[in-house]
Amino acid sequence: MKAFSSMHPFVLMIYFLSVLITAMFINNPIIQFSALFGGIAFCGMLTTAKQKLSDIAFYIPLLILISITNPLFSHNGETPLFFMNGNAVTLEAIVYGVFIAVMVIGVMLWCKCYSLIMTSDKFLYLFGRVLPKPAIVMSTALRYIPMLKRQSAKVKKAQKAMGFYTSESYFDRLRFSLRVYSVLIGWSMENAVETAKAMNARGFKLKNHTSYSNYKFKTVDFLLLALNIALIIFVFWGVGSGAVAFSYYPQITHIDTSAFSLAVYSAYLILVFIPFFIEIQERIKWNCYRSKISALHTQRMKKEQ
Amino acid sequence: MKKILSYLIFLVCIPLAIALGMAVFGDRQYAFAAAAVAVLSCIPFFISFEKGENNTTRLVIIAVMVALSAIGRLVFYYVPGFKPVTAMVVITAIYFGAEAGFMTGALTALISNFFFGQGMWTPFQMLAWGLIGFAAGLLAKKLISSKVLLCTYGAVSGIAYSLILDLFGVIWADTYFNLSRYIAMVVSSAPFTILYAVSNVIFLLVLQKPLGKKIERVKDKYGI
Amino acid sequence: MFGESGCGKTTLLKLIKKEIAPYGELKGSIIYNNKPIDELPDKLSACEIGFVGQNPDGQIVTDKVWHELAFGLENMGESTNNIRRRVGEMASYFGIQNWYHRSTDSLSGGQKQLLNLASVMAMQPKLLLLDEPTSQLDPIAAADFIATLQKLNREFGLTILLVEHRLEEVFPIADKVIAMDSGKILACGSPVEVAKLLQKSKLSLSLPTAVRIWYGLGSKDVPPMTVRQGKDFLEKHYSQCAGRSVAVDKYSGAETVLEAKNVYFRYEKNLPDVLKNFNIAVTKGEIFSILGGNGTGKTTALNVLSGLDKPYKGSSNVFGKKISKYKGNSLYRNMVAMLPQNPIAVFVQSTVKEDFYELLKAMDVPKDSAEKKVNEVTEIFNIEHLLNKHPYDLSGGEQQKAALAKLMLTEPKIILLDEPTKGLDAFYKESFAHILRKIKDKGVTSIIVTHDVEFAAEVSDRCGLFFDGQIIALDTPNEFFCNNSFYTTAASRISRELFKNAVLCSQVIQLCSNEAGEECP
Structure with missing residues (x-):
């Protein structure tokens, strides 16, 4: 589970940007379906069985909803199938609906993977390189959030034990929450002053800050980055030259099957399956190690006997 | 030197990438441009914040405001759509200026999404909340003197926020402005939009005075 | 450096570090290394003079332990390699390596304070200023912290200036002690000299038990400092x-x-039981103390007794009625009140007075009787001078008193107190004990959860030892502390070989004197 996420944050960021931008803005069913399948494969590696089930329960209805509602909004297309309330429901509109649904869900899945992999400290590292001040504001905010969570539980209890939480009615709950929130605001303001002093005491006002991180750029990071850039340039070249151009309206065009187009599709397929391959490879490696270790173990046991 | 280089990357490479993207993405170029503009227009605000002289206490208070708005999404979890974010952003902007307002709005969007999930909506949320804060900072004097104006601002910004986010959704899905889809999206999200606008007004009414008092107190006591 | 709270010790300490010096008018000069501190270069002042305050949470700036350690070094503009080495060194020296990647909020109070110390030490200070660094810690974490300071001093010759009111362990190991009173230095010298000088002063109250016993017995010979010396x-x-x-x-x-x-x-x-077969029966007008280690669930026990947390098995009754049968807020009106560990959580308004009246308004008390009630509690608690202050402008001890006063407005019959002496100095503790007795005389029952054995020994009618989810030993304070060998008061440890059942300073002094009040021959 850790293989891909242990890559250097910069490499990860470039990777996610490449996939998300292409998945969001290229109008081509093969690209969209590749992105969707890559997203499913990667997400599958990152989530537990229970999460997978709830994802399926969420995305499948969404897929159906988006696809069937599209003809209501869009009456373009040359192939009417039937008429509803005087408007044509076209084949193109239905196909386009499926296509948008695939695109939306693919992008959402990739965003989910991004959220799971690009944790706040990785993001802050990148952010802090260019914009140290906003980065320290973010870091402090992230430090305050769990602290405020704890404090809000304490305040809730203290106020409840003074009888300020009288009934279960909606309005009372709201009033009580506002009360807790207001206490929280006062508390954090005072705390903020103390934190600011602690920062100054440790030389925050000095000029020429540096920014430290635990990350190191490894050979494997370089390799992945190079592969990523090579693939994405190739894909962009393909898109720019029109080799994968596709349109739904007024008529669904054919998918170009020239050698160059196929190469572009394969390049994209490789790109979106990189994390999946890395995770799989890592698992196989681990299983190998484990069986080797246990084999060694049994050998030794036999010898001792 | 290093910093100049990184600004250069921002100011030259990114517009270049957009131009390239517009050329490459054909059909979807408007959606791409919209997303790129959302990301890009945040950048000058961040840079000027980075460059500006900022008292440490101000920085921490902005951080605390961000944390408070993010935690607000949790404290009021049981009321969907009822979130204090806009109110907090507006109040911060009124007392600490437009720039602080922008930062609070943008960073709240960014940070709370670390907990609620990042998505393609993140840059738009950042820009929308950021601008709500920025404008409130510019109008600070008027907003602080008139409750009616403050409430109107809260309600309008709540509605505008939803309308703008839906707008991008439509352009992204249809590659052009599809009015019927837009209306459908606006109508289906109307209950939330209204609740959101109402909650903005309530939060502003309830929080502005006590929060203002608390801010003034800290300002006086510690001389910010 | 020690003294009554509000005597100016913290102000003096903060003036030494110019980045955090309080606003106001300053006369005279503070010299560091032959230079007035306001002439020190910024970088030198930031690095060479380190400061650790009393609130472990407030001083942490970033969200990750490693970043917190590196923060000061980043500000100094150190290179990544330098920072990596120094942070690594610090983490190893302070035993932080196991929680190096954790988020700062997940640490315990003791770990947080150690992190604050380590991140200041990473900047290699020559002078370390500490403002009551152990006041928010439990006794074990506090002792660890002091031991770390001692080690830093011994191994690196680091100069340490420590403001503290918990003197039992610190006083004997100091090279030099300063006693302060109303903004002036009252005594300054070696611990023995200062102990001798303070005999008649009210500050004697905060000195270690051995010294106080020595005072009570007519101060002959050299004053003993530690338990061992006291025994001898x-x-x-x-x-x-x-x-x-x-x-x-x-x-x-x-x-x-x-x-x-x-x-x-x-x-x-999926979590383990915090309370397991927990039983307790508290009688009317009693002061009942629950003692026990940190994080064992004492606070949870209080929350269950106050109806804030609901047990999944077993029942708790207040005046013979099941807690769950009290509807709405009826349990918290004239019945049960709870003073939380952090008393500031009780306040909402911008003055103490407004807070009082707001609560009374919520209780539908008419205006004229509200005034009477407020006057009544202000008198009992002696907090007239605090009424118009902002709750956050009060000292820890004042907050504690004002918070309890606010709770008393609900006229509770039972009051639950969570660590009421945390961070209080000896004088506040004494006046707090006094207040508790006053409340007791009115027939109010108090249940106290505390680490403070001395305080429990002094005020309690009964003490219980909380361990593994239940109260495992229960007795009157004298028997309780004499039967404990480790978890007991200093006076008991000093006198246990000679006397039976003596747990307080005053009891030891009394036993050393004969019935007529004269000393033994």
């Missing part, structure tokens, strides 16, 4: 008095007002 002292001069004991009555309670029977509690389904 008693043995040398009072061995004739051996075998005496304090007369102890068995506790005979009146009617039971609060009771928990076979209570089980856990926070989540």
